[in-house]
Amino acid sequence: MSDSKPELVFADLPQGRQFTPLRYEVTPTMVDEYLRVVGDHNPLYGDQAQKSGNRLAPPGLAAIYARLSYLQDNIMPSGGVLAGQEFSFRKPVSVGDVLTVRAEVMESYLDDKERKRVNFLITARDSKGDEVCLVRLYAIWPK
Amino acid sequence: MLKDYASGERLPEIKKDIDQKRIDGWAALSGDFNRLHVDPVYAGKTHFKGTIAHGPMSLAFLNELMMTCFGRAWARGGLLREVRFLAPIRPGDSIRIGGVVEQVTEQGSGRTLHCRLEISKPNLEKSAVTGLAEVTIDGAQA
Numbered sequence: 001m002s003d004s005k006p007e008l009v010f011a012d013l014p015q016g017r018q019f020t021p022l023r024y025e026v027t028p029t030m031v032d033e034y035l036r037v038v039g040d041h042n043p044l045y046g047d048q049a050q051k052s053g054n055r056l057a058p059p060g061l062a063a064i065y066a067r068l069s070y071l072q073d074n075i076m077p078s079g080g081v082l083a084g085q086e087f088s089f090r091k092p093v094s095v096g097d098v099l100t101v102r103a104e105v106m107e108s109y110l111d112d113k114e115r116k117r118v119n120f121l122i123t124a125r126d127s128k129g130d131e132v133c134l135v136r137l138y139a140i141w142p143k
Numbered sequence: 144m145l146k147d148y149a150s151g152e153r154l155p156e157i158k159k160d161i162d163q164k165r166i167d168g169w170a171a172l173s174g175d176f177n178r179l180h181v182d183p184v185y186a187g188k189t190h191f192k193g194t195i196a197h198g199p200m201s202l203a204f205l206n207e208l209m210m211t212c213f214g215r216a217w218a219r220g221g222l223l224r225e226v227r228f229l230a231p232i233r234p235g236d237s238i239r240i241g242g243v244v245e246q247v248t249e250q251g252s253g254r255t256l257h258c259r260l261e262i263s264k265p266n267l268e269k270s271a272v273t274g275l276a277e278v279t280i281d282g283a284q285a
Contacts, residue, residue, distance in 0.1 A: 030172075037168035038200070039159055040207045044214060059218045060206040064199065068174050076177075082198065085226050092218035 008074035062133035079142035252282030
């Protein structure tokens, strides 16, 4: 990620802001690389399944760009705290699916200690428009 | 055939060795090249005193555990919540990913399992990562 991008600051994150959707295809190479890095050898994701035309992808691949979905044009200021997060997997993802990930600011406010709170909802949908994964991030923004 | 877990039962433990190569691989995969993860010189000057693994990589380990135990039921309806990163995971760490089924509730022909998950390090008394997970198994799947 280039440091020449501007920081994403609290003032850029009003409630209701929607970020440009991020689209990507779940390719065999991406799945293989994910499995290699994680060290996941579950046969559910094996090549054998691909021969039958329905190779399952790890569900985590639908959430891998959750953070990037709101940092496509910015960098994160240092010092923030991820106060909470939640992942809801709705539908299995298969190799070949094209996922669209969209981040939206659900809440943006100063709490009773004057901390900058930003709550995101990040939704990943497949080519049919079906939700495959919902991510909720609860952040304390640094500036 | 997936195992039919009961309340109080432990999930099988997964072990991982973390090194910088694995962290760099996650950076390339996720597009998160924050220097705290990939630049040992920079990270050495921060209060972490060295690089640390990306939080989402720990989530991938928790997902691996749940997919191993519950298969497609996790992919089609799993919920992972209240994830807490309590201690950084660093190159050189050998970690253990595990959990316990805390409660099983019956709903129609299905069962919902409520699990407490954790990632631990042998040299650390507290967990490095904790989280709660819920997964519903249909009667037909069991």
